[in-house]
Amino acid sequence: MSTGRARTRGARGFVATLLPLALAGALLAACGDDDPPSSPGDPTGLAVQEIEHTLRQRARAILDGDSVLFHRTVAGRGTFLDDQDRYFDNLGQLPLGMLRFDLDPTSLDKDGDGYWADVTVRLRLQGYDVSPVITHDHWRFAPTRNQRRYLLASTTDKRWEADHPSQPQPWDLDEEIEVRDAPGVLGIFDDGSVGSASTVLDAVAEGRFQVRSVLPADLTDPGGVVVYALSDPEFVESLSSLPVNDPDRLDGATVPVPHDAEGGDGRVSSYRVLLTPHVLDQTGDVLDRLVRHELTHVAVGSRARGVPLWLSEGIAEYVSVQPIAPAERRLQTDALDLAARGVEDLPSDADFSGADAEGWYAVSWWVCEYIAATYGASALWALLDALHDGGDQADVVPEQLGISTAQLVAEGIALMRRTYA
Structure with a gap:
């Protein structure tokens, strides 16, 4: 459940509201460019090998910032390729300590000449997440003309998604993000909010020290803080656990990011601060107080x-x-x-x-x-x-x-x- 400060009746005066792991060398070593060996007698087993090969290439391409290799993992053009390029660019701005895509071989479901399959994504922000954030998705893979490769053809399955609700992060959505940072702070902005980046980053950097000076000594510093300050309402509207029902009444929130929401073990990888668009126009004192409020939730974390x-x-x-x-x-x-x-x-x-x-x-x-x-x-x-x-x-x-x-x-x-x- 997110915590934060709500705003009522459109008031615009003061309203105080609503975490490094290096990628294993073995993973990189397994990402060769050669096509996997074929086994004509076992087409499903062959598809598994080829899809796993594509997923390893995809992870390495993103970590290395290699757009050519990334495109070699994607089937199709047009809107889908545009969406994939935006995802590549978004992740390329993040301090990725780990990125891994794992196939569930038992999930392959034949669809024409391709397969739908379950894929687990493990992503960790270096210096900000205490453990990788695990999410689950359902993707379609289509064969190349020579039938020797299976490439990613779709990441959208509405029926599967309806039965497996998840919480996308801003870089997963259909918008371009702008990443800025300061010591201990990672800010996620977009074209409409990046002009406020320095103000927000300064407020959070200073607020971390101010909050720490008030908290008891046994509340350890959780490390870096990720702040979402987006002008596009898509991410706010995608949140399912806001402290108020109407996002327009929200000034800010502290959003826990579970280690594995579907796994249900209750562990949290990170607490991230959300600032809604209208607070970026508030005076410095109002923004500073709101930021300290949310940083307190981050610091207290699971203790609350x-x-x-x-x-x-x-x-x-x-x-x-x-x-x-x-x-x-x-x-x-x-x-x-x-x-x-x-x-x-x-x-x-x-x-x-x-x-x-x-x-x-x-x-x-x-x-x-x-x-x-x-x-x-x-x-x-x-x-x-x-x-x-x-x-x-x-x-x-x-x-x-x-x-x-x-x-x-x-x-x-x-x-x-x-x-x-």
């Missing part, structure tokens, strides 16, 4: 798994404002109005996707401010750990703080009112 949103979002807000002088910490627009209507208990996760989401972010922030001011900042991290993996807050809060959840939210709101009255 199963924790109620009021605590994970409240902590992110609390950390994001620490570099700001107290008198300059702006409150989200509807927070006091929400408080005035009466708040009986801590918000549910569902409240963060509703009409009062903006106010609930502020209430959660000030609950965390109250905890830190009353019990010390270490109490926030102790509470986070106690609620990890679905701890019952009705039991955990009194055990940790000595007050009920209703009393806790009342104290947080009272502190907020006194501060902003």
Whole structure:
């Protein structure tokens, strides 16, 4: 599930929102250009050898930036070749520590003179992903005229994709990306947003140090941060786990990239920060605070798994404002109005996707401010750990703080009112 900051009713004032492995030498050594040996008595076995050969060439061509070799792995021309060239160019800008395409030989399905087959893609961004990101796809391979090679002919099978939902990354989609970097930051932009690259990269690079200075010492630096800042809405619209239902209400999000979503082991290879187009036009202070909010989610990572949103979002807000002088910490627009209507208990996760989401972010922030001011900042991290993996807050809060959840939210709101009255 992605976490982040939502924007309500089109507000454009301050709205604080929504990880090296070298490619094995054996893999490169196996990527020779010679055609594989033929075995006329076993056509399926021959197809497997030839398809595997094509996939090894494809990986090596991308890693080496060899467009001629890459084209030798692709059948057809026109739109499909254009799409493949765009994919080649997109990946060529990334710091690839690993790229591998593996065929499932048992999946070959005859289709005319070609085959459909399942392919596993392993891709790791050097310095940014703690493990390769594994995705699964279904591709068609067509024979050459001499029947000695099978080349990639299609990467789209709508029926298969409907049964195997996945989360594409920006470089997988039908758009050209523009990659820029700074120390510890990899920025993914497009033609419409690359003009903001230096501003975004500076904000993230500085934000990493500011966030690290607030977090407890046992939260280790996750390494480099990947930031998506695209003007084209296609990637945002492809996300299936946004904190709000309407992407237009989203300012930013922290998107976990699973090691293998289909494998379902729960491991995460990377947490990537998403900034939506309209925040690129915001003032520097607003962008900086939003970036710190999302970087807190990145740093906390799986430690917040199963924790109620009021605590994970409240902590992110609390950390994001620490570099700001107290008198300059702006409150989200509807927070006091929400408080005035009466708040009986801590918000549910569902409240963060509703009409009062903006106010609930502020209430959660000030609950965390109250905890830190009353019990010390270490109490926030102790509470986070106690609620990890679905701890019952009705039991955990009194055990940790000595007050009920209703009393806790009342104290947080009272502190907020006194501060902003």
